[in-house]
Amino acid sequence: MFPAQAWSTLAAMCLIGFAFQTHPVYTLVIAANRDEFFSRPTAFSRWWQHPPMLAGQDLQAGGTWLGTDRSGRIAALTNFRDPRRTRQDRRSRGELPVGFLANTQTAEQYIRALRPKAREYNDFNLLLGDQTGLWCYESRVDLLSQITPGIHAISNGPLDAHWPKMEKLKTGMKQALDSDQALFALLADPQTAPLNELPDTGIGQEWELLLSSSFISSPLYGTRASTLLTMNKSGHIRWTERSFSQQGLIQTIHHEFMQEPA
Numbered sequence: 001m002f003p004a005q006a007w008s009t010l011a012a013m014c015l016i017g018f019a020f021q022t023h024p025v026y027t028l029v030i031a032a033n034r035d036e037f038f039s040r041p042t043a044f045s046r047w048w049q050h051p052p053m054l055a056g057q058d059l060q061a062g063g064t065w066l067g068t069d070r071s072g073r074i075a076a077l078t079n080f081r082d083p084r085r086t087r088q089d090r091r092s093r094g095e096l097p098v099g100f101l102a103n104t105q106t107a108e109q110y111i112r113a114l115r116p117k118a119r120e121y122n123d124f125n126l127l128l129g130d131q132t133g134l135w136c137y138e139s140r141v142d143l144l145s146q147i148t149p150g151i152h153a154i155s156n157g158p159l160d161a162h163w164p165k166m167e168k169l170k171t172g173m174k175q176a177l178d179s180d181q182a183l184f185a186l187l188a189d190p191q192t193a194p195l196n197e198l199p200d201t202g203i204g205q206e207w208e209l210l211l212s213s214s215f216i217s218s219p220l221y222g223t224r225a226s227t228l229l230t231m232n233k234s235g236h237i238r239w240t241e242r243s244f245s246q247q248g249l250i251q252t253i254h255h256e257f258m259q260e261p262a
Contacts, residue, residue: 079122187215
């Protein structure tokens with residue numbers, strides 16, 4: 001049984017694969033799953049008024065896990081899974097993507113300003129992109145990295161960790177970048193990892209097994225949204241989100257727009 005005091009370590013569990021500057025047409029392709037308790041109230045992705053960003057919303061704490069704005073800046077968040085370090089009195093990590101998209105700092109500036117207060121939050125990974133490039137901050141080890149061209153993945157451990165579902169997503173994306181259908185199929189993969197390949201994040205083998213698939217399904221907890229975000233070299237941005245309940249697909253939301261000057 002998962003430790004009662006650490007249920008919040010499961011909140012906003014995610015899997016994010018991203019291809020950066022490795023395609024003749026797209027500068028960035030993001031394929032992401034958001035996993036959460038089905039009882040947690042959530043708004044489907046939409047354009048927010050304040051700040052003006054496209055994102056879903058966690059209606060319990062008010063933040064988000066993935067968003068973009070009309071200038072093409074992006075922000076994505078995962079938590080770092082370790083119930084031994086999770087505390088209930090810390091601030092909501094969902095504030096962090098919103099905070100970036102609400103101000104005019106560059107990604108690097110925002111992360112450098114965040115670093116002194118990162119311990120106010122439970123451990124997280126924050127992926128930010130703007131005109132200066134793509135950056136990842138891993139608060140667990142206070143590590144700021146500028147992303148190099150290629151296909152990468154992040155989940156609830158370190159960037160590009162050798163977790164089976166991350167490796168499978170990265171490998172699959174190499175052949176799928178031109179097809180939304182193929183990318184969604186990768187995100188919908190329910191296959192769990194072999195027991196001998198499971199990571200040990202302190203939650204026990206039963207939970208490690210459940211969380212080892214790209215698409216997670218259980219009565220109380222599972223994949224709530226799958227999102228594809230593409231940005232091409234002409235500034236055209238596409239966003240497609242599939243939302244799920246315990247019974248399956250609820251709806252698909254699609255937005256397209258041209259990138260505007262920052």
